[in-house]
Amino acid sequence: MSMFCFQCQEAAGGKGCTVVGHCGKSASTAALQDALIHVARGVAIYADTIYQHSSTVASIPDEVDAWLRLALFTTITNANFDDDAIERRISKGLAWRLELQKRCNDAGLNVPLASSHAAFWNPVSSSEMVQGLQGEIGVNSFSNSDENSLRELLTYGLKGLSAYLHHAAELGFTDSLLNAFLVRALVATVNPELDASALTAFVMEAGEKGVAAMAQLDSANTGRYGHPEQTEISIGAGMRPGILVSGHDLADLEELLDQSKDAGIDIYTHCEMLPANCYPGFKKYRHLYGNYGNAWWQQHEEFTSFRGPILFTTNCIVPPPNNAAYADKVFTTGATGFPGYRYIDKGFDGRKDFSELISLAQCSEPPEPLESGTIISGFAHNQVSELATPILEAIESGALKRFVVMAGCDGRHSQRSYYSQFAEKLSKDTVILTAGCAKYRYNKLKLGSIDVPSGGSIPRIIDAGQCNDSYSLALTALTLKEALGLDDINSLPIDYNIAWYEQKAVIVLLSLLHLGVKNIRLGPTLPAFLSPGVATLLVDKFGIHSIPVPAKVS
Numbered sequence: 001m002s003m004f005c006f007q008c009q010e011a012a013g014g015k016g017c018t019v020v021g022h023c024g025k026s027a028s029t030a031a032l033q034d035a036l037i038h039v040a041r042g043v044a045i046y047a048d049t050i051y052q053h054s055s056t057v058a059s060i061p062d063e064v065d066a067w068l069r070l071a072l073f074t075t076i077t078n079a080n081f082d083d084d085a086i087e088r089r090i091s092k093g094l095a096w097r098l099e100l101q102k103r104c105n106d107a108g109l110n111v112p113l114a115s116s117h118a119a120f121w122n123p124v125s126s127s128e129m130v131q132g133l134q135g136e137i138g139v140n141s142f143s144n145s146d147e148n149s150l151r152e153l154l155t156y157g158l159k160g161l162s163a164y165l166h167h168a169a170e171l172g173f174t175d176s177l178l179n180a181f182l183v184r185a186l187v188a189t190v191n192p193e194l195d196a197s198a199l200t201a202f203v204m205e206a207g208e209k210g211v212a213a214m215a216q217l218d219s220a221n222t223g224r225y226g227h228p229e230q231t232e233i234s235i236g237a238g239m240r241p242g243i244l245v246s247g248h249d250l251a252d253l254e255e256l257l258d259q260s261k262d263a264g265i266d267i268y269t270h271c272e273m274l275p276a277n278c279y280p281g282f283k284k285y286r287h288l289y290g291n292y293g294n295a296w297w298q299q300h301e302e303f304t305s306f307r308g309p310i311l312f313t314t315n316c317i318v319p320p321p322n323n324a325a326y327a328d329k330v331f332t333t334g335a336t337g338f339p340g341y342r343y344i345d346k347g348f349d350g351r352k353d354f355s356e357l358i359s360l361a362q363c364s365e366p367p368e369p370l371e372s373g374t375i376i377s378g379f380a381h382n383q384v385s386e387l388a389t390p391i392l393e394a395i396e397s398g399a400l401k402r403f404v405v406m407a408g409c410d411g412r413h414s415q416r417s418y419y420s421q422f423a424e425k426l427s428k429d430t431v432i433l434t435a436g437c438a439k440y441r442y443n444k445l446k447l448g449s450i451d452v453p454s455g456g457s458i459p460r461i462i463d464a465g466q467c468n469d470s471y472s473l474a475l476t477a478l479t480l481k482e483a484l485g486l487d488d489i490n491s492l493p494i495d496y497n498i499a500w501y502e503q504k505a506v507i508v509l510l511s512l513l514h515l516g517v518k519n520i521r522l523g524p525t526l527p528a529f530l531s532p533g534v535a536t537l538l539v540d541k542f543g544i545h546s547i548p549v550p551a552k553v554s
Contacts, residue, residue, distance in 0.1 A: 002018070002019055002027040003017065003018060003019070003020075003021070003026075003027040003030040003031065004016050004017070004018055004030075004139050005017050005021055005025075005030050005139065006139060006527075006528040006529050007077060007152075007156055007159075007502070007503060007529065008022075008023065008077040008501055008502050008503075009409075009411055009413065009500055009501045009502075009524065009525060009527070010022035010023065010411065010412070010413065010501070011528040011529075014525055014528055015528055016139070016528055017030075023077050023078050023318075024078075024081065024318065024319035025081055026081075026083075028083055028130050029081055029083055029086070031129075031130045032083055032086040032087060032090065032129060032130060033074070033075040033080075033086060034139075035086075035090055035123075035129045035130070036071050036074060036075055036086055036089055036090050036093065037071070037072070037075055037155070038117075038118050038121065039071070039090050039093040039094055039097065039118070039121075040068055040071045040072060040093060040186060041116075041118040041186050041187070041189060041190050042093075042097045042116070042118035042119050042120075042121065043064065043067070043068060043093055043096050043097045043100065044068065044182075044183045044184075044186035044187050045111060045112075045113045045114070045116060045118060045119045045187055045190075046097060046100035046101050046103070046104050046111060046119070047060050047064060047068075047100055047183045048180075048183045048184050048186075048187045049104050049109050049110075049111045049112070050100060050103060050104065050109070051180050051183060051184070053107070053109055056107070057103065057107050057109065058103075060100060062174070063096075064096050064100070065174070065179040065182075065183075066169065067089075067092060067093060067096055068162070068179075068182060068183070068186070069162045069165050069166040069169065069182070070089070070162075070166060070334075070335055071089055071093060071162075072158060072159045072162035072163075072182075073159070073162050073163050073166050073314075073334075073335040074086060074089060074335045074337075075159060076159050076160070076163060076315050076335070076502055076503050076504065077315065077316070077501070077502035077503065078296070078315040078316035078317050078318065078502065079314065079315035079316075079317070079335050079336050079337075080317075080335060080336055080337040080338075081317065081319060081337065081338045081339065082332075082337030082338055082339055082341075082343075083339070084339075085337040085343070086337075087126055087129060090123075090129055094122060094123075097119075101119075113187060113190065113191060116190050118190055139152065139529075145531065146196045146531050146533035146534050146537075147194070147195065147196050147199060148531070149529060149530055149531035149533070149534040150196060150199035150200060150202075150203055150534060151188075151189045151199060152529040153203055153506070153527075153529060153530070153534065154185060154188065154189055154199065154202050154203050154206060155189050156503040156506045156529070157203065157206040157207070157210070157503070157506050157507045157510050158182060158185055158186060158189075158206065158507075159503040159504075159506075159507075160210070160502075160503045160504040160505070160506050160507030160508070161178075161182060161206065161209060161210055161213055161507050162182065163248075163314070163335075163468075163503075163504050164210075164213040164214055164216075164217045164468050164504070164507070165178060165179070165182070165213055165216075165217075166334075166335070167217055167220070167248060167249055167250070167251075167468070168213070168216045168217040168219075168220040170249060170251040170252075170334075171220040171221070171223075171224050171250070171251055172220070173216055173217070173219060173220040173223075175212070175213075175216055177212075178209055178212060178213055178216070181205070181206075181209050182209075185202055185205070185206060188202045196533075200537070203510060204510070204513070204514060206507065206510050207507075207510030207511045207512075207513050207514030207515075208511075208514045210507040210508065210510055210511035210514070211471065211474070211511045211514055211515065213507075214468050214469075214470065214471035214508075214511065215471060217468050217471075218380075218381075218468075218469070218471050218472070221250055221279070222380075222382070224250070224254075224281060225250065225254075225279035225280065225281030225282060226279055226280035226281050227279075227280075227380060227382035227383065228275060228278035228279055228377075228378040228379075228380040228382070228383060228465060229278055229279075229280065229378050229383060230278075230376065230377075230378045230379060230383055231277055231278040231283075231376065231377060231378040232374040232375070232376055233274065233277045233278070233290050233291050233374055233375055233376070233377055234289060234290030234291070234373075234374055235290060235291055235292070235370075235371050235372070235373055235374060235375055235444075236290065236369055236371065236372040236373065237268075237289075237292065237366065237367040237368065237369040237370070238266050238289050238366065238367075239366055240264065240265055240266050240366055241265050241266070241307075241308050241361050241362060241363075241364040241365060241366050241367075242265055242266040242267060242268050242289065242292075242306070242308045242361060242364075242366070242367055243256065243260065243265060243266075243267050243268070243308055243309050243310070243311060243357060243358070243361045244268045244269075244270050244292055244293075244303070244306050244308065244309070244310045244311070244367075245267060245268065245269055245270060245273050245310075245311045245313065246269075246270040246271050246272070246273060246296070246299070246310065246311065246312050246313065246316075247271075247272060247273060247311075247312055247313030247314035247315065247316075247334075247336070248272045248273065248313065248314045248466055248467075248468070249313035249314055249333075249334055250276055250279075250282075252311070252313040252333055252334065252352065253267075253269075253273060253276055253282070253313065254281070254282070255351060255352055255354065256311065256354050256357070256358075257282065257285040257287070257288060258285075259353075259354050259355070259358060260287065260354070260358050260361075261285060261286075261287060263287075263358050263361070263362060264362065265287065265308075265358065265361045265362060266287050266288075266289040267285070267287055267288050267289065268289050268290060268291065268292040268306075268367070269288075269290070269291045269292070270291065270292055270293050270299075270302075270310075271293065271294070271295055271296045271299075271316070271437050271440075272296075272314075272436070272437050272466050272467065273291075273313070274291045274377060275377055275378070275380075275463070275464075275465035275466055275469065276288075277290060277291060277377065277378075278377050278378030278380075278465070290374075291375070292306060292367060292370065293306075293370060294440045295410035295411075295437045295440035295441075296315075296316035296318065296410070296437060297316075297318060297410065297411060297412045299318050300318065300320065300321060300324065302370065303320075303324075303326040303329075303330075304324070304325050304326055305367065305368040305370055306326070306367045306368070307326075307364055307365045307366070307367055307368060308329065308360075308361050308364040308365070308366075308367060309329040309330070309331060309357050309360045309361050309364065310326065310329060310330045310331070311330075311331045311332075311333065311344075311354075311357060312330065312331070312332045312333070312336045312341075313333055313334055313336070314334060314335060314336060315335075315336065315502065316502070317332070317336060317338055319338065327340065327341075328340075329360060329364075330342075331343070331344055331356075331357050332344070333345070333352060342356070344356075344357070371444075375443055375444060376459055376461070376463070377443075377463040377465065378463070378465075379459075379462040379463055379464050379465075379472075380464050380465055380469055380472040381464070381471075381472040381475040381476060381479075384462065384464075384472070384475075384476050384479075385479065387458065388479065388483065390452040390454070390456055390458055391458060391480075392483055392484075393452050393453060393454060394450055394451075394452050394453075394458055395484075395493075397452075397453045398429075399429060399450050399451060399452070399453070400429055400430075400431060400450050400458065401427075401429040401430065401493060402427070402429065402430040402431075402493045402494075402495070403430070403431050403432075403433055403480075403492070403493060403494040403495070404426065404430060404431075404432050404433070404494070404495045404496075404497055405432075405433045405434070405473055405477075405494060405495070405496045405497065405498070406419060406422075406423065406432050406433070406434050406438060406439070406442070406497050406498070406499070407433070407434050407435040407436050407438055407439075407464075407467070407470050407473060407498055407499075407508070408435075408436050408438040408467065408470075408498045408499040408500050408501070408505045408508065409436055409437055409438055409467065409499055409500055409501030409502060409504075409505050410436075410437045410438050410439075410440050410441060410499065410501065411499070411501040411524075413524045413525070415523070415524040415525070415547075416441060416499065416524050417441075418523065418524060418547055418548075419438065419441040419442060419497075419499055420441045420442055420445070422497065423441070423442035423445060423447065424442075424445060424447075426447075426460075428448070428450070428460075429450065430460070431450065431458060431459075431460050431461075431462060432447075432460060432461045432462065433462050433464065433473050433476065433494075434461060434462070434463050434464065434473075435463070435464040435465055435466060435467060435468075435469045435470045435472065435473055436466060436467035436469075436470065436499075436505070436508075437467070438498075438499040439461070439463055441499075442461065443461055443463060445461075447460040447461055448460055464476075467504050467505065467508060468504070468508075470508045470511070470512075471511075474511070474512070474515055477489055477492060477494055477517075478515075480492055480494075488516075489515065489516050489517060490516070490517065490518050490519070495519075495521070496512070496517060496519065496520040496521060497521045497523075497547070498512075498520055498521065498522050498523075499523060499524065500522060500523075500527070506527075509522070513542055517542075518542050518543040519542075519543035519544075519545075520542065520543070520544050520545075521544075521545055521546070521547055522544055522545070522546060522547075523546055523547030524547055525546065526544075526546050
């Protein structure tokens with residue numbers, strides 16, 4: 001066994017990848033990502049001590065919190081495959097750990113976990129970063145106990161939490177309480193004294209902080225770009241060359257749009273960036289043409305057809321096949337990276353220079369159309385609140401009897417055809433509430449709308465946006481609960497059929513559990529990192545269950 005990773009839904013055999021990741025990462029990349037998490041835990045050990053003595057010791061630098069967020073985000077599935085970039089982040093983390101350790105020593109502070117391997121491990125070479133951790137860290141060193149399963153569940157929730165905190169910070173929104181929790185929870189993952197009960201409490205608190213982080217990111221996005229509006233988005237292709245922007249980071253898209261507005265090119269969104277087309281702040285850019293393509297896992301064919309450069313602002317990168325025609329046109333930024341792809345970092349002024357990307361686009365051919373027409377999105381909580389009256393009217397008349405939340409991630413697993421089949425077979429009095437790239441399984445189906453007795457209609461697919469916009473779906477449910485005079489969110493006519501793939505979906509799931517949502521159907525397979533005991537806990541306490549096999553969809 002040269003590696004072990006089971007953090008995503010594609011874990012080989014439903015157990016874990018042991019030779020190469022199904023995502024495409026090598027054993028060395030997996031080891032370096034384990035090392036980066038190990039160093040992050042070491043930094044957190046000293047940072048938490050300083051946080052606990054904040055009244056007498058100077059607070060930790062903001063750059064430390066930023067490094068922790070970026071470090072965890074880097075290890076999310078399909079975000080970064082660049083060993084050199086990961087090594088540089090490890091080295092930076094070791095430097096921060098040394099500085100925080102010195103602060104603690106100078107102040108005479110007692111560091112409770114100073115004897116932890118994460119608190120003192122200091123590799124002196126790249127090879128030691130990869131080889132020096134065998135038996136010390138990583139999933140391999142964990143038995144399949146409930147405690148260690150909870151540590152993994154917490155770690156993956158923190159990775160998702162960090163992604164949302166990172167996006168908000170890029171727009172100038174940070175929260176010291178959320179930063180402090182991230183540090184404290186990272187320490188919990190290496191504290192051998194915590195039993196299953198204490199770790200479960202941390203997992204549930206992660207869900208609480210997940211809700212807060214998504215609310216913060218919502219405020220950051222809407223404060224900068226306005227509230228999303230119901231919008232018909234073009235899914236065709238124009239006559240000018242373009243740049244395809246994938247991922248989730250709206251700040252990156254804004255900078256690119258601003259720098260390219262007079263370049264004679266068009267900008268297209270891809271996958272999770274689709275909802276950007278619905279923000280008033282982006283609609284002012286006339287060269288934001290629309291959305292090109294579908295979910296992340298179809299990118300090989302779609303990138304080839306696009307013919308212009310591609311920018312990854314976040315995951316999900318799929319390693320290109322040999323001699324891929326688009327491989328020399330891909331750029332990465334933020335937490336992302338791949339060997340051979342050009343990386344765009346911030347300059348001394350804090351901005352990113354996209355001139356090379358823009359110049360390449362100007363010399364490219366226009367995209368080859370994949371499809372034509374439009375799709376509707378933009379149903380975040382503010383837009384849905386404006387539909388509250390017709391929704392309630394449709395419920396009272398019996399025209400609308402049921403909602404199904406079908407949010408989360410899409411993926412390559414063949415069993416995911418279940419979600420398309422499920423959507424097609426829903427009765428015509430049912431509305432799908434969605435967010436994340438899971439929507440690409442059904443957002444182009446012709447499901448029609450529900451007529452409202454007093455006039456108008458309600459679309460049968462209400463798309464709130466990105467995976468982090470699951471917060472909007474939660475607000476929609478809470479608004480309906482209040483409007484219908486119900487005491488329990490689980491009394492609503494709402495079913496939850498959630499698809500997951502990577503760790504942002506984990507924090508969304510924990511957030512729903514914190515809000516009290518029960519009886520969630522989770523698929524296409526349950527996480528491999530759940531021990532039998534933890535899986536039983538989720539089933540017994542929250543009613544989580546798996547999806548049926550495709551033959552039993554109806």
